[in-house]
Amino acid sequence: MSTAAVTDKRPSTLRGASLPKWSPWAIAAGSVAVAAGLGLVAGLHSKVQWGLIAALLFVAGTYGIAARVEGRRQAKDRVATSLVWVAFLLAVVPLVSLVWTTVARGVKVLDVYFLTHSMGIVADSEPGGGIYHAIIGSLEQVGLATAIGAPIGVLTAIYLVEYGRGRLAQAVTFFVDVMTGIPSIVAGLFILSLMLIFHMQPFGFAGSLALAILMMPVVVRSTEEMLKLVPNELREASLALGVPKWRTILKVVLPTSIGGITTGIMLAVARITGETAPVLLLVFGNPFINNNPFEGAQASLPLYIFQQYSAGNDAAFDRAWAASLTLIAFVMILNLVARGIARWKAPKTGR
Amino acid sequence: MDISTKQTDAPPPAPQPALTERKRDARGASRPGDRIFLGLSRGSGILLLVIMAAIAVFLTYRASLAISKDHGNFLTTFEWNTNLTPPVFGIAVLAFGTVVSSIVAMAIAVPVAVAIALFLTHYAPRRLSGPIAYVIDLLAAVPSIVYGLWGALVLVPHMQGLYGWLDDYLGWTGLFSWDGGAPRAMLTVGILLAIMILPIITNVSREVFRQVPRMHEEAALALGATRWEVVRMSVLPFGRSGVISASMLGLGRALGETMAVATVLSPSYDIQASLLDPGGGTFAQNIASKFGEATDQGRDALIASGLVLFVITLLVNGAARAIIARRKEYSGANA
Numbered sequence: 001m002s003t004a005a006v007t008d009k010r011p012s013t014l015r016g017a018s019l020p021k022w023s024p025w026a027i028a029a030g031s032v033a034v035a036a037g038l039g040l041v042a043g044l045h046s047k048v049q050w051g052l053i054a055a056l057l058f059v060a061g062t063y064g065i066a067a068r069v070e071g072r073r074q075a076k077d078r079v080a081t082s083l084v085w086v087a088f089l090l091a092v093v094p095l096v097s098l099v100w101t102t103v104a105r106g107v108k109v110l111d112v113y114f115l116t117h118s119m120g121i122v123a124d125s126e127p128g129g130g131i132y133h134a135i136i137g138s139l140e141q142v143g144l145a146t147a148i149g150a151p152i153g154v155l156t157a158i159y160l161v162e163y164g165r166g167r168l169a170q171a172v173t174f175f176v177d178v179m180t181g182i183p184s185i186v187a188g189l190f191i192l193s194l195m196l197i198f199h200m201q202p203f204g205f206a207g208s209l210a211l212a213i214l215m216m217p218v219v220v221r222s223t224e225e226m227l228k229l230v231p232n233e234l235r236e237a238s239l240a241l242g243v244p245k246w247r248t249i250l251k252v253v254l255p256t257s258i259g260g261i262t263t264g265i266m267l268a269v270a271r272i273t274g275e276t277a278p279v280l281l282l283v284f285g286n287p288f289i290n291n292n293p294f295e296g297a298q299a300s301l302p303l304y305i306f307q308q309y310s311a312g313n314d315a316a317f318d319r320a321w322a323a324s325l326t327l328i329a330f331v332m333i334l335n336l337v338a339r340g341i342a343r344w345k346a347p348k349t350g351r
Numbered sequence: 352m353d354i355s356t357k358q359t360d361a362p363p364p365a366p367q368p369a370l371t372e373r374k375r376d377a378r379g380a381s382r383p384g385d386r387i388f389l390g391l392s393r394g395s396g397i398l399l400l401v402i403m404a405a406i407a408v409f410l411t412y413r414a415s416l417a418i419s420k421d422h423g424n425f426l427t428t429f430e431w432n433t434n435l436t437p438p439v440f441g442i443a444v445l446a447f448g449t450v451v452s453s454i455v456a457m458a459i460a461v462p463v464a465v466a467i468a469l470f471l472t473h474y475a476p477r478r479l480s481g482p483i484a485y486v487i488d489l490l491a492a493v494p495s496i497v498y499g500l501w502g503a504l505v506l507v508p509h510m511q512g513l514y515g516w517l518d519d520y521l522g523w524t525g526l527f528s529w530d531g532g533a534p535r536a537m538l539t540v541g542i543l544l545a546i547m548i549l550p551i552i553t554n555v556s557r558e559v560f561r562q563v564p565r566m567h568e569e570a571a572l573a574l575g576a577t578r579w580e581v582v583r584m585s586v587l588p589f590g591r592s593g594v595i596s597a598s599m600l601g602l603g604r605a606l607g608e609t610m611a612v613a614t615v616l617s618p619s620y621d622i623q624a625s626l627l628d629p630g631g632g633t634f635a636q637n638i639a640s641k642f643g644e645a646t647d648q649g650r651d652a653l654i655a656s657g658l659v660l661f662v663i664t665l666l667v668n669g670a671a672r673a674i675i676a677r678r679k680e681y682s683g684a685n686a
Contacts, residue, residue, distance in 0.1 A: 049516070073577055073580065074577060076577070076579055077577035077578055077579040077580070079579075080578075080579035080582070081474060081578065081579070083466065084466045084469055084470045084474050085470065085474070087462070087463045087466030087467060087470070088466065088467050088470045088475075090463060091463050091464075091467055091546075091549055094506070094546045095490055095546070095549075097501070097505060098493065098497070098498065098501045098505075098546075101501055101504075101505050102497060102501065151395075152395045152398060152399070153395075155391055155392040155394075155395035155396075156392065156395040156396045156398075156399055158392045159389075159392035159393050159395065159396045160396065162392070163389060163392060163393065164396070168393070168396065168397070169396070171400060172396040172397075172399060172400060174672075175399060175400055175403045176399060177668070177672045178403070178665060178668055178669060178672070179399065179402075179403060180668070181600070181603040181607075181664050181665070181667070181668030181671075182406070182607075182661070182664065183603075183606065183607020183608075183609070183635060183660060183661070183664055184607070184609065185607065185609045185635045185638055185639065185657065185660075186406070186410070186607065186657050186660060186661045186664070187406075189410060189638070189653070189654050189657040190405070190406045190409055190410060192650065192654065193409040193410060193412070193413040193654055194409060196413065196647060196650060196651070197409075213402060213406075216399060216402075217399075220399070244382050244384055244385050245385050245388075246382075246384045246385045246387070246388035246389075247384065249388065250388075267492075270492050271492065273494070274492075274493075274494020274495065274496065274497070275494070275495075276494070276495065276496045276609065276610045277609040277610060277635065277638075277639060280639055280642065281638075281642055302494055302496040302610075305496050305497070305500055306496055306499070306610060306613075306614070309499070309500055309503065309504075309614055317504060320500055321500070324496075324497045324500055327494055327496075327497065328493060328494070328497060331492050331493070331494060332489060332492070335488075335489055335492050336489075
């Protein structure tokens with residue numbers, strides 16, 4: 001196929017004429033040149049418009065040339081191919097820009113001082129200050145949320161896979177699915193409604209509760225998938241030796257799937273670490289260091305980013321970007337480690 | 352499993368009907384350890400149900416407190432003045448803004464996401480598609496506040512050109528007329544939401560496309576189909592329900608997204624006919640921006656609007672799950 005470099009319309013014996021391999025590049029170069037020419041002549045200033053004209057010319061040119069040489073169906077195929085590539089490149093631009101901007105602008109003020117100081121004596125409009133209080137708050141809130149959410153999630157998954165039959169299990173499965181889709185702000189409002197009833201002021205643990213609600217369904221789903229991968233022969237072998245079911249689960253099923261379960265929990269932790277909305281409602285933010293999650297307002301990394309953004313001056317923006325970089329780095333490291341564990345301890349599926 | 356558990360019973364039980372036998376096994380044998388463990392795990396399952404019920408009950412309770420004091424019509428009033436006595440507020444603007452921003456997001460994200468999924472499964476060089484899929488997986492984990500920060504500080508300034516262009520050429524439709532203000536309007540919000548939900552829709556669609564039976568594609572190829580014809584005739588029909596449910600999952604996220612909207616939109620309490628004029632609001636954004644200054648009464652009103660959001664997302668997600676469940680055997684999209 002690669003050797004068929006037939007440019008004329010003379011049909012070969014077995015296959016229709018086809019454009020040479022370099023033709024897309026040639027058409028692309030041609031359309032860019034024409035677009036640049038048009039842009040210069042018509043005096044269009046925006047480079048985006050040049051790009052759009054070039055893209056349109058490319059699609060039209062591909063279709064026209066391919067339709068003449070190869071036929072209409074091949075021409076459609078080529079247009080579809082280029083559209084798919086364009087869609088991909090189009091999507092890459094913002095995503096790359098997001099990561100690039102965060103890194104480029106985040107490193108500006110990110111240093112040891114930034115990580116080890118709070119905003120206690122720094123006004124939002126001044127440079128300086130740091131995210132120590134926010135890191136403490138985030139770690140405590142997420143840690144408590146994990147301590148609540150992870151065991152409940154894992155136990156629920158064990159119930160669904162090892163015991164669950166009948167109505168109750170069906171209901172749990174359905175509502176776990178539904179719960180996955182709860183917007184984080186609604187979870188926050190739920191805890192808020194409880195706090196309003198008991199006339200409580202914002203404190204860190206309230207945020208943990210909302211985060212735990214967001215975490216549970218994610219843990220249940222991933223743990224369920226992992227437990228289902230444990231081969232039944234293992235369970236049967238253990239039960240046949242007279243081991244009680246609960247010890248079978250604890251000593252055979254869980255150790256076999258522990259890698260996957262850990263991965264699921266870590267991914268869930270990564271997800272809730274970035275949640276802002278419930279923290280905004282329940283923990284409220286605090287420029288000072290507050291080590292006690294059970295009393296008084298606390299800070300948290302995502303909330304810190306939001307508040308620095310809202311402060312609306314360059315020093316605050318710099319801090320917001322640096323905090324974003326810290327947050328992204330934390331989440332990405334969690335993700336990478338989790339995926340690493342998943343690959344390293346993937347359960348042997350019987351074969 | 353049945354047999355093995357039966358053997359552990361010390362005195363072989365008298366022959367019983369098979370039905371009761373199985374029931375006993377499902378509950379585990381009657382050892383204390385088993386009973387405690389079953390109790391714990393079933394208890395967690397029940398706790399999840401209780402939490403869901405509690406969310407519905409408490410939100411409804413606080414919402415009813417707020418709505419009973421409301422001197423406007425909760426559904427149609429164009430105002431949000433909860434600190435007045437009596438308070439006047441309604442969700443009309445929020446509902447409109449939420450729907451509009453989500454529609455814009457879906458209109459952009461779904462075609463692009465499907466194209467990327469196709470790119471990864473059918474077009475990209477194999478060496479490239481693995482790492483790209485991995486990166487897209489990671490991007491799904493970027494916190495929404497970072498998208499919000501990027502949207503407000505990077506995307507918004509870059510929208511100026513597009514807004515001007517749309518106004519020049521499509522302004523006559525009314526939908527794209529622009530008064531030259533900062534481009535913190537529904538179109539920018541929709542575009543940012545589209546970027547945010549792109550990874551999740553791509554991931555689920557990719558899983559579905561990957562499960563298209565090889566035979567379908569090879570049959571089409573053997574009949575002389577081009578690659579696009581293969582995609583159109585075998586891949587897309589097979590993946591349709593998966594793509595629909597992926598889109599609804601994305602829609603669920605777009606509806607409930609708070610911080611990205613709160614940072615980008617410059618809100619107002621009226622409805623803008625043009626997508627390019629700043630103003631309007633969404634449920635989640637309104638809660639986040641009004642919360643700080645709200646009294647207890649105001650918080651109840653915000654909870655009432657949150658309840659509406661909760662119900663909407665429940666319906667959307669329920670529909671998505673129903674579609675997935677119907678074709679679960681080969682959708683693989685039950686993530």
